[in-house]
Amino acid sequence: MSRAVIYEKFGGPEVLELKEVPEPHAGPGEVRVRVTAAGLNPMDWIIASMPEGAAKWGITLPAGFGSDFVGVVDEIGAGAEGYAEGDRVYGGAIAQAVADYAIVQTGPSAFYRLLPLPDGISDAVGAALPTPGLTAAAALDTIGVRSGDTVLIGGAAGGVGVLAVQLAKLADARVIGTASPGTFEFLRSLGVEPVEYGTGLVGRVRALAPEGVTAAADLFGAETAEAALELGVPAQRISTIAVGANPPGGVRATGGTDAAPGSLERITDAILAGTITVPIAASFPLENFREAVELQAGRHVHGKVVITT
Structure with a gap:
């Protein structure tokens, strides 16, 4: 037997339970990872609380919880090439991460790639990277952030935001x-030059950057995208990750699936070089998973919330 956080009905953190479940095993084209840390994301509780969110990812009840993890490969299915038992890896498995084991599909059709975690990067930091790293990279790559840009980034202190602002700085852009x-x-x-969100955002940005804003990435809702349009930023240089298929004013909807190959490796290289930092807001043992989920779902922490197994 092994442990996994499971929910049998949709709802808030109260529907999640830590249960003993049969130990999973790798099938053809799969590897099993003994999870050591899982990083929480907004999508985790959105999937668990909203049937429409779960349906988008093909999740049916009962379901596991969490997507991003670090661990050690300990079982390899037939045809799963490129991995060896004992490999320290990071990646994602939708609705599986907050558990003792995750079963990961390999090969070109896999949604997430399972990557080697470099020495010098902790389990907690590695678990904070897969979804936020891919999403941050896509949000900036979609709008072609480059040297000389003044970029407005909405939700700059969130899990995706802290990576996006640092990637924009590495591109030699000015970041608000x-x-x-x-x-x-x-x-x-x-x-980063911070500016308070909410009513009056356009005026505050104009005061901070009277020469104008050239690009924008909205990582939380649509307020920043709408402000960027009002500030005269062309729609093709505005990205958003949180409004589905109907972004305001024709701006560019994107997400982690649009990230360029090598995006996560570029981030881990920058972490090792000391040019990107990944703040861990809090870490909880698996037994205290609900406290971790409640903290992350409150959306008031800067940095990542991690669960260790």
């Missing part, structure tokens, strides 16, 4: 990030 005042000092430490 929307956030709550309590995160301003943290954002300034990353080289």
